[in-house]
Amino acid sequence: MNVNVRSMYLMMKTFLPKMLEQKSGNIINMSSVASSIKGIVNRCVYSTSKAAVIGLTKSIAVDFAEKGIRCNCVCPGTIDTPSLRDRIQASPDPEQALKDFLARQKMGRIGTAEEVAHLFVYLASDESAYMTGRECIIDGGWSM
Template sequence: MTSVLVAGGATGIGSACVQALRSTGVDVYVADLNVDAAGQHERAELPGRFRVGRHDLADPESPARAVAATLDAFGRLDGVVVTAGVHLVGPVTEYSVDDWDHTMAVNVRAPFLFAQAAAGPLAETGGSLVFTGSTAAFRGSRGAFAYSASKGALVSLTRSLAVELGSVGVRVNCVCPGWIDTPFNAPYWAMQSDPDGALGSIVERIPAGRQGVPSEVSSLVVYLLGPSAAYVTGQSMIVDGGLLSA
């Protein structure tokens, strides 16, 4: 594995994937809206090369452009990791069609379009795709129906893509994080009148007794991309400190 595209690699889980991959000498192309934050990777002195491009995954042309840019930069493609995601909450009676469509475009359509664009180049290298779902695919929560539906769809998409692309030697898997300490949850904490109390009551429900950190998800992503997972495909693996088991 020498060349991987990380869509959403500017911050959080994607950023941890970029760092972990580059540390082992893998060249990484980051496709993200937030190129300023992605710039932090440019300053890191790591064996794997780094390129970044501004791509809005809500635009259906973006995935193919990002795949082409990765091939231009590194000449081959061994893996695609999609961590970019959006979480737009609101009461069901007021939820806008725009928010629903944007959630589905970024969280479900973009991963599908990455698979479409990358299937050929990945077939040449025996590469794989790793999507980022959520424990929200398996449990409900107030105001999060578009997000939950999108992540449930991603779990189903993973299975069907794995079945179809297995015939050309491309594996497709999904990681499903629980509560991970990243900027993703900042809007949730901002909505709480007592953020410390809210964190306390969440942590109480997690058998591990704490939120996860991004590297605890990226380690699973790196495993799924690599040769140790050569016989693993179509899977959605939960990384939640035991939350769903409690």
């Protein structure tokens, strides 16, 4: 909870006064599909913290929308990261673990960090200026 929720709360608490002063701001939080979006086996604490990020995002969005501040969050699914690779390698059968991760992906592959970064760029841009309080799912269809 400290890493996944409190850190975001403290960051927003630090920067909101300046955003309020300039009457504009754009906050992008990091959540996960493993949250209130989709239940995942053996991910209870992680999923609870990421669901809290979605709630925090929506609360900040509604509290500050009329003051020119937007707040959204990105909810990735299975993404090729060092953490995922470590979990796969730590399993009793890494080859089967990789197959299991791939089997749950509707698009037949694991997402890349670059693909998630493109979503952040969009949310940071003026092209998403009419968007606030949203959880932006990027999961290759896993949560369908």
